[in-house]
Amino acid sequence: xxxxxxxxxxxxxxxxxxxxxxxxxxxxxxxxxxxxxxxxxxxxxxxxxxxxxxxxxxxxxxxxxxxxxxxxxxxxxxxxxxxxxxxxxxxxxxxxxxxxxxxxxxxxxxxxxxxxxxxxxxxxxxxxxxxxxxxxxxxxxxxxxxxxxxxxxxxxxxxxxxxxxxxxxxxxxxxxxxxxxxxxxxxxxxxxxxxxxxxxxxxxxxxxxxxxxxxxxxxxxxxxxxxxxxxxxxxxxxxxxxxxxxxxxxxxxxxxxxxxxxxxxxxxxxxxxxxxxxxxxxxxxxxxxxxxxxxxxxxxxxxxxxxx
Numbered sequence: 001x002x003x004x005x006x007x008x009x010x011x012x013x014x015x016x017x018x019x020x021x022x023x024x025x026x027x028x029x030x031x032x033x034x035x036x037x038x039x040x041x042x043x044x045x046x047x048x049x050x051x052x053x054x055x056x057x058x059x060x061x062x063x064x065x066x067x068x069x070x071x072x073x074x075x076x077x078x079x080x081x082x083x084x085x086x087x088x089x090x091x092x093x094x095x096x097x098x099x100x101x102x103x104x105x106x107x108x109x110x111x112x113x114x115x116x117x118x119x120x121x122x123x124x125x126x127x128x129x130x131x132x133x134x135x136x137x138x139x140x141x142x143x144x145x146x147x148x149x150x151x152x153x154x155x156x157x158x159x160x161x162x163x164x165x166x167x168x169x170x171x172x173x174x175x176x177x178x179x180x181x182x183x184x185x186x187x188x189x190x191x192x193x194x195x196x197x198x199x200x201x202x203x204x205x206x207x208x209x210x211x212x213x214x215x216x217x218x219x220x221x222x223x224x225x226x227x228x229x230x231x232x233x234x235x236x237x238x239x240x241x242x243x244x245x246x247x248x249x250x251x252x253x254x255x256x257x258x259x260x261x262x263x264x265x266x267x268x269x270x271x272x273x274x275x276x277x278x279x280x281x282x283x284x285x286x287x288x289x290x291x292x293x294x295x296x297x298x299x300x301x302x303x304x305x306x307x308x
Contacts, residue, residue: 007032007057021071025080027064032057039090039099039110056088056116076130082123089118089150095218096153101161120150121157136175143168152221159222164190179239188230193222194264202267203285214267214288227262231255248305253298260296267291 001007011029018024034040035055042051066080090099093113100120102109124146131139148163167190173183198217201207207215233254240247267288271277279285 001034001055001057007059018067021069023068023070025064025066025068027062029062031060031062033060034058035090035114035116036099036110039112039114042111042113044113050093050113054116055090055114058089058116059087061085074132074134076128076132078128079125081125084120084122086118086120086150088116089120090114090116091118091151091153093153097158097218097221098150098152098160100150101158101222115153117153118151119155119157120148120160122146122148133175136177137172139170139172141168141170152218159193161193161222163222164192166190179241181235181237181239183235183237185233185235186230187233189228191225191228193225195221196224197267199288202288203279205284205286208269208286226264229259229261231259232257244308246307248307250301250303250305252301252303254301255298258296258298260294263293263295265290266293 009030009032011027013027014025016024034057035051039051040055042049044050062082062084064080064082066078068076068078070076086100090110091097091114092099092102093115098118098120099109099114100118124144126142126144126146128143129141131137144167146163146165146167148160149157150160152158166188168188170186171183173181175181195216195218197214202214231254233252234256235250235252237248237250240249267290269276269286269288271289277287277289279287
């Protein structure tokens with residue numbers, strides 16, 4: 001990683017006015033990203049640094065081609081296709097999966113032995129429609145259809161934990177006068193993939209005692225999917241202008257209609273009374289039960305912003 005030449009990152013972009021109303025755009029680039037510090041500084045229990053001699057910069061080649069149509073002063077429409085390829089992406093040596101799919105639970109990522117052999121790809125299309133400020137209104141609609149995949153230790157492409165396949169975002173705002181602003185945002189996302197558990201390992205009492213939780217079956221990594229999710233967010237702003245500064249007061253309400261979010265199930269080895277559920281015929285094993293995990297929460301926020 002000390003040699004700068006392999007991680008050079010050239011980029012190129014171009015735009016061509018096909019007509020007065022239509023522009024063609026193209027972007028190509030190569031990007032280098034340093035592995036996480038937790039990976040570069042990982043020390044094994046024996047005191048060695050197994051990642052030091054084999055880690056490389058993560059490389060990504062990206063291409064975007066699209067067109068924009070602006071038929072008038074207030075409307076903009078665009079469509080673009082994109083493709084991103086990744087190389088030298090770290091893969092967990094123990095679990096055999098890409099680190100690109102870790103971190104969904106906001107845990108520490110990379111503090112383990114890894115291999116810089118992973119490949120990845122993300123590709124799709126995005127369509128955007130914009131209404132520029134018109135009679136105090138503005139609006140944006142964005143739809144993205146995509147795939148996100150990374151190889152495992154055997155070189156097989158698996159859906160990444162971010163591979164929701166499609167996303168739709170709708171945003172509208174209205175200036176009501178006297179520095180009052182009202183905005184609404186509605187989001188839809190396809191179901192995220194998740195991994196079933198290894199029942200044989202998870203019902204083993206000795207194995208369970210190591211982590212106190214079920215073990216994912218990485219041979220079936222991300223083969224299951226959660227339901228799609230959606231939510232509506234609302235926001236009301238009031239601005240006050242002074243000679244040298246501005247004060248913004250706002251009320252933000254997330255998930256205004258109490259949409260329910262389903263997460264990957266969790267498992268426990270205890271019954272409803274809190275007792276360990278022993279296997280009826282094998283003393284070295286236990287029974288586990290599934291707990292459906294979901295949230296249904298509305299989150300209001302009052303805040304202020306001061307700008308000098």
